[in-house]
């Protein structure tokens with residue numbers, strides 16, 4: 429069994445069939461023709477724009493409501509010298525205190541509407557509630 433396998437194997441290796449040689453030549457030819465620097469790396473592509481994080485655009489309005497201890501909308505845009513109305517819908521005391529002290533702030537009130545006249549100078553004016561620290565807003569005069 430083993431002794432009979434070896435002679436057959438040697439016979440095959442020593443004199444390969446003609447089609448094996450033919451196939452080998454074809455493969456060699458194909459390999460040669462395929463060379464020549466066609467292995468250019470593919471373009472990895474440009475990374476996409478990740479965008480600029482930041483605050484959303486202010487809302488063009490002169491009305492801000494105070495509800496659930498937040499100013500809504502918190503960031504507004506008005507014309508120079510505009511009158512902004514702050515309406516307290518919470519039933520608890522809030523203030524509208526501008527960090528720029530040239531703007532007359534609204535003292536604590538628990539209901540109704542109060543108005544504030546904005547400066548004519550363009551800029552972003554920040555305000556907050558003096559009672560509730562996280563209550564903050566901005567008025568963009570533009």
Ligand SMILES: [Cu+2]
Nearest residue numbers: 522557559560
């Ligand atoms: Cu408040």
